[in-house]
Amino acid sequence: MQVVETITEMKRLRRQLPEPFGFVPTMGYLHKGHISLVRYARKENASVVASIFVNPTQFGPSEDFEDYPRDTKRDLAMLEEAKTDVVFIPPATEMYPERFSSWVEVGKLTERLEGNARPTHFRGVTTICTKLFNIVEPTKAYFGQKDAQQALVIKKMVADLNMNLEIVMCPTVREPDGLAMSSRHIYLSKEQRQAAVSLYEAIQLAEELWSEGERDAEHLRQVVTSHIQQQPLAEIEYVSVADTETLEELKTATSSGLLSLVVRFGKTRLLDNTILK
Amino acid sequence: MQVVETITEMKRLRRQLPEPFGFVPTMGYLHKGHISLVRYARKENASVVASIFVNPTQFGPSEDFEDYPRDTKRDLAMLEEAKTDVVFIPPATEMYPERFSSWVEVGKLTERLEGNARPTHFRGVTTICTKLFNIVEPTKAYFGQKDAQQALVIKKMVADLNMNLEIVMCPTVREPDGLAMSSRHIYLSKEQRQAAVSLYEAIQLAEELWSEGERDAEHLRQVVTSHIQQQPLAEIEYVSVADTETLEELKTATSSGLLSLVVRFGKTRLLDNTILK
Numbered sequence: 001m002q003v004v005e006t007i008t009e010m011k012r013l014r015r016q017l018p019e020p021f022g023f024v025p026t027m028g029y030l031h032k033g034h035i036s037l038v039r040y041a042r043k044e045n046a047s048v049v050a051s052i053f054v055n056p057t058q059f060g061p062s063e064d065f066e067d068y069p070r071d072t073k074r075d076l077a078m079l080e081e082a083k084t085d086v087v088f089i090p091p092a093t094e095m096y097p098e099r100f101s102s103w104v105e106v107g108k109l110t111e112r113l114e115g116n117a118r119p120t121h122f123r124g125v126t127t128i129c130t131k132l133f134n135i136v137e138p139t140k141a142y143f144g145q146k147d148a149q150q151a152l153v154i155k156k157m158v159a160d161l162n163m164n165l166e167i168v169m170c171p172t173v174r175e176p177d178g179l180a181m182s183s184r185h186i187y188l189s190k191e192q193r194q195a196a197v198s199l200y201e202a203i204q205l206a207e208e209l210w211s212e213g214e215r216d217a218e219h220l221r222q223v224v225t226s227h228i229q230q231q232p233l234a235e236i237e238y239v240s241v242a243d244t245e246t247l248e249e250l251k252t253a254t255s256s257g258l259l260s261l262v263v264r265f266g267k268t269r270l271l272d273n274t275i276l277k
Numbered sequence: 278m279q280v281v282e283t284i285t286e287m288k289r290l291r292r293q294l295p296e297p298f299g300f301v302p303t304m305g306y307l308h309k310g311h312i313s314l315v316r317y318a319r320k321e322n323a324s325v326v327a328s329i330f331v332n333p334t335q336f337g338p339s340e341d342f343e344d345y346p347r348d349t350k351r352d353l354a355m356l357e358e359a360k361t362d363v364v365f366i367p368p369a370t371e372m373y374p375e376r377f378s379s380w381v382e383v384g385k386l387t388e389r390l391e392g393n394a395r396p397t398h399f400r401g402v403t404t405i406c407t408k409l410f411n412i413v414e415p416t417k418a419y420f421g422q423k424d425a426q427q428a429l430v431i432k433k434m435v436a437d438l439n440m441n442l443e444i445v446m447c448p449t450v451r452e453p454d455g456l457a458m459s460s461r462h463i464y465l466s467k468e469q470r471q472a473a474v475s476l477y478e479a480i481q482l483a484e485e486l487w488s489e490g491e492r493d494a495e496h497l498r499q500v501v502t503s504h505i506q507q508q509p510l511a512e513i514e515y516v517s518v519a520d521t522e523t524l525e526e527l528k529t530a531t532s533s534g535l536l537s538l539v540v541r542f543g544k545t546r547l548l549d550n551t552i553l554k
Contacts, residue, residue, distance in 0.1 A: 011441075099385075100437050101383060101386070101437065102381065102382070102384070102403075102434045102438050103381070103383075104380070104407075104438070105379065105380050106378060106380075108376075126379075131438055134440050137441070156378070157379045160377050160379035161381070161408055162284060162411040162412045164411060164414070
């Protein structure tokens with residue numbers, strides 16, 4: 001496994017990699033969710049590149065950029081074990097030199113849900129992804145369904161701007177009790193961590209109702225909301241049942257819907273979702 | 278010469294073109310300026326692709342998109358004569374399908390000069406260039422110095438977003454009397470056309486002063502302004518002496534400066550510039 005820190009070296013290296021090649025962009029502090037993306041990439045490609053970069057432009061001014069957990073040594077060991085060929089791990093000055101001032105923005109989709117809660121978040125995500133895609137030039141890039149809106153936004157950007165890669169959305173990986181894996185679990189107290197299982201329980205309730213034929217989106221939202229509200233430590237930020245393409249809130253989910261939710265435990269925002277279909 | 282209308286076909290074709298290959302994006306209604314770009318591209322590359330696309334998103338609501346002159350048959354004949362290999366000429370629906378909503382924006386540089394006069398212009402330019410660069414994937418793309426700010430903005434975008442091509446700025450091509458070539462000359466009356474030569478005369482006055490050692494930017498602006506003001510048909514929009522990288526207005530031009538100006542004749546805006554160095 002080669003570890004590369006500069007854009008020039010990464011661009012040089014990728015020309016020598018056997019194609020097709022898969023790319024897994026990460027912010028590090030890896031968990032089994034990230035590693036499952038590497039395994040999907042490994043299965044479908046001749047080469048696999050991963051990146052580790054805590055992207056400052058996708059954090060809001062009052063968010064946890066400085067505190068975001070980092071453990072590069074452990075990350076590299078995990079990537080090596082998963083048979084990654086190249087890890088790109090640039091310093092911030094390499095990605096955002098002085099006077100940097102170009103941005104990629106996706107409209108509409110990014111105004112809802114996470115974009116509504118974090119106004120400049122997706123602009124940071126789409127800009128860094130454009131840069132990484134141009135530097136790495138992968139055949140396919142892999143994103144987790146846990147951040148479903150992110151995957152949708154990136155897919156939209158790739159389609160609108162005619163980028164030459166395919167975006168693959170892979171299933172959410174969960175802890176044994178069902179909690180969706182996240183690097184931010186490190187922030188949770190023991191009590192918060194226990195209460196957090198209610199997110200997945202609520203999602204399962206909605207899935208059950210869906211399989212029984214329930215299509216009233218408001219009822220699905222209510223069932224999820226009331227279940228989570230039983231946990232005194234949980235503060236619901238939103239529960240949404242939206243169109244899987246436009247992310248517009250649905251009244252009635254006919255053929256499919258994205259049920260997504262954000263719940264805060266203290267300062268920690270936890271996301272989860274399921275695609276009802 | 279092959280003429281291609283769809284993105285899929287263009288992406289397929291470019292894989293068969295011998296590299297390196299040069300790209301000349303145009304809005305059609307070609308003149309000798311465009312053809313000189315094709316000749317530069319021809320000299321430096323194994324293949325040459327040109328595009329013809331009147332890009333709606335770079336026109337403001339009250340601008341001349343509908344009236345912009347078009348003559349595809351003549352354009353194709355000129356490109357063929359200049360030994361273009363492929364012409365990409367997509368319909369608007371191919372480039373901007375329904376629900377299109379992704380944009381590439383360069384900050385700062387685009388707030389000045391043309392960006393100040395035409396607020397959404399450069400967003401349209403950088404977005405269409407990103408799309409075309411992704412579709413055509415050229416080694417180099419060629420732009421005329423007549424639109425110097427445009428070339429600078431695109432260079433900045435390519436650097437910031439790590440795009441895999443080189444931007445080449447080629448010298449302005451002029452009519453025998455010195456007027457910089459432009460597709461918009463078709464809008465000028467005979468009297469306006471004659472008066473328009475004052476732009477180049479004024480630029481030459483400034484160049485002369487510069488070569489004599491004049492570095493006071495305000496004096497250079499004044500000399501240019503007073504010369505053009507002698508033409509009663511000319512309405513000056515701006516005369517600028519700015520830093521060649523940041524486009525900030527200069528007080529004193531030490532080592533170099535971009536002298537640029539926009540003058541209206543009736544509704545027609547004419548641009549010209551020179552790099553003082």
